[in-house]
Amino acid sequence: MGSFASKAALGATTDEPTEPEPKHLADLIQYVNETNMSVKHLADVLSEKARSSSWVVVFKALVTVHHLMVHGNERFIQHLASRSSLFTLHNFLDKSALEGYAMSTFIRRYSRYLNEKSLACRLITSDITKARRGMDGMMRTMDTKQLLNTLPVIQIQFDALLNFNANPDQLTNGIIHAAFMLLFKDSLRLFAAYNEGILNLLDKYFDMRKSQCKESLDICTKFLARTTRLAEFLKVAEEVGVDQKDIPYLTQAPYSLLEALKQHLASLEEKNDSFPPYSLQHALIPPIPNNPVVKTSTSRAWFSVRKRVGAKQQGGKTIANNLDGLPASLAGNLNFGESPVNKSDMKWPQTSDKEITGGMKWQLNTYTCTSTIWNHVSIPLVQTPVGAPYQMVPQRTSYTQPGSETSK
Structure with a gap:
């Protein structure tokens, strides 16, 4: 059976400048999903192909490895994570052809991402992109210490993904396009876990020690910056033909959260x-504009607390225990290779058609608290300043190596 895997791996990594053939990838998925088959031999073959001097062969080897990480049995990535090193391509450069120079840059970035993905799997002991999501999922059930250890690992992996940084006009061949599509899938799954961790962190923030608050504030600040970069990444995905219904839409989150x-x-x-008087509760309810001309409809806005939440009284100020609406909840709505979501169960709000003088179309449905009971009110949202953090909401139609640059 080892010869079967070798043949499929060699077929997927030929020197033809096209993406790996689906037939060979399907054969490899079948192989790694067989519980009695060792993945070590397959990993050795693909690692050897990644040491080629040809950008085509190396890039196809990386795409094949990534495809197996995304679609194959998790024991494949677990094996890669157990290795002392994976890819050492930070100095890779193919000078044999003009295209080789451009593609070598993306090979270096892509291999770094796969290294970080593998390392994250080792540190977290599982592939976070495949972790259970939702209120009883991995990120929402972590305690404070686990969150402060795990979220920076996710952030580093997320940075490496976004640092692939390809423009639409640079996706000039089937190989780099296949790599980009795998990164697109990972970006949504990874951000879903990242986002759920942030929601959990915000739930716990006002119970933390000072040192933990400092760490958490730094993590939240970086999260909002990465959300802005994700918006740019998703724009590229849309421009290269990804169906709009598969691309979440980003809009601005409360400017005063941080x-x-x-x-x-x-x-x-x-x-x-x-x-202090400026509590989180006040951050979520922006001031009402003076004398707005408003037409209210029954449609809901981008921020909505999805159920009655508890509240905590401390020092006379009310802090929400549950912040499911903040800042970009994706939980349960990104379903690559998972069970379909029942649209009637999805809690995403629809775009508001409230009209405010000046042509703005913003509306905020939130909850204000006068005691420990949350009362629903509808408040118009003032336009957020340029550069404010982002929040992710869906489209109108429901559906569900070192040596590379890093983000600060």
Whole structure:
């Protein structure tokens, strides 16, 4: 059976400048999904092909490895994670052809991402892109210490993915296009886990020690910056032909969220046991514009608390226990290779058609609290300043190596 895997691996990594043939990839998936088959031999063959001097062979080997990571049995990536090193392509350069120069750049970036994906699997002990999601999922059930250890690992992997940084006019052949599509799938799954971790972190933020708040604030700040970069990545996906219904739409999240977190941390640093007047609750309810001309419809806006939530009283200020609406909840709505979502169960709000003078179309449905019970109100949202953090919502129609640059 080892010869079968070798033949399929060699067929997937020929020197033809086209993406690996689906037949060979299907054969390899079948092989790694057989529980009695060792994946070590297959990993050895593909690693050897990745040491070729031809950009075509190397790139196809990387795409094949990534395809098996995404679509194959998790024991394949677990084996790769157990290796002391995976790809050492940070200096790779194919000078034999003009296209080789351009593709070598993406090979270096792509191999770094696969290294980080493998390392993250080792550190987290599972492939986070395949972890169970939702309220009882992996990221939502972690305690504070686990979150503070896990989220930076996810962030590094996410940075490596976004650093692939290809423009539509650079996806000039089937190989790099296949790599980009695998990265696109990973980006949504990885961000879903990243986002759920942030939601859990926000739930716990006001119960943390000062040192934990500092770490959490840094993580949340970086998360919002990565969300902006993801928006750019998804724009490329749309331009290269990814169906719009498969691309989540990004809109701006409350501009004052980070300010509320910062002020809470400042109150701890001043050893003030009471919360500052500028609490998280106030951050989520922006001021009402003076004398707006508003037409309200029954459609819902991008922020919606999906169920009655508990609240916590501390120092006379109310803090929400459950922040499912913040800042970009994807839980349960990205379903690559998973069971379809029942559209009637999906909690995504629809785009508002509230009209405010000046042509803006913003609306915020949120919950305000006067005691420990949340009462639903509808509040118009003032336009957020340029450069504000983003929040992810769906489209109108429901559906579900070192040596590379890094983001700061």
